[in-house]
Amino acid sequence: MTLALNNNYYNQNSDEQLNQEELNFFKKELEKQKEKLEISLKRKIEELNNQDEAKDEADHATIAIDNLTSNTILREQQKTLNQIKRSLNKIALGTYGICTMCEEKINIERLKIQMFSEHCVSCRNKLDKRV
Ligand SMILES: [Zn+2]
Incomplete structure (x- = not known):
């Protein structure tokens, strides 16, 4: 892409x-x-x-x-x-601002809270559950 x-x-x-x-x-x-x-x-x-x-x-x-x-x-x-x-x-x-896992756009409000987010909310949740 x-x-x-x-x-x-x-x-x-x-x-x-x-x-x-x-x-x-x-x-x-x-x-x-x-x-x-x-x-x-x-x-x-x-x-x-x-x-x-x-x-x-x-x-x-x-x-x-x-x-x-x-x-x-x-x-x-x-x-x-x-x-x-x-x-x-x-x-x-x-x-x-693009999720490194699914390549979807990361919500801008999420980015404002954590500017160096590399994952969108749903991928982040998946990652958190894995731990
Ligand atoms: Zn994602």
Whole structure:
């Protein structure tokens, strides 16, 4: 399936398809989120590196627990960042807002809530049930 979003022909055929204005909106929002996450990740990594230099034995256990929590947060943020990057990539390719499983359009209201959704509601439900 080839999609050409810079071609208005596609939009005219479907009022549900994201228009250029909406795509720009998502792109801007995603870029904002990406920037925020990258700053936050950088700060967390720096924090972790600084903690490693603390040599006080008594604090090691506390630091280890802190690191564990931080690592979980880091991993989550890293995951989100990757999702955002994938979404931005999809905007560039013209496949943003299309379910990766069934290739149906993802509801715009759903996208507004979770901008890096890659699945439509019904596929998401199927995936959730599988877990
Ligand atoms: Zn789907």
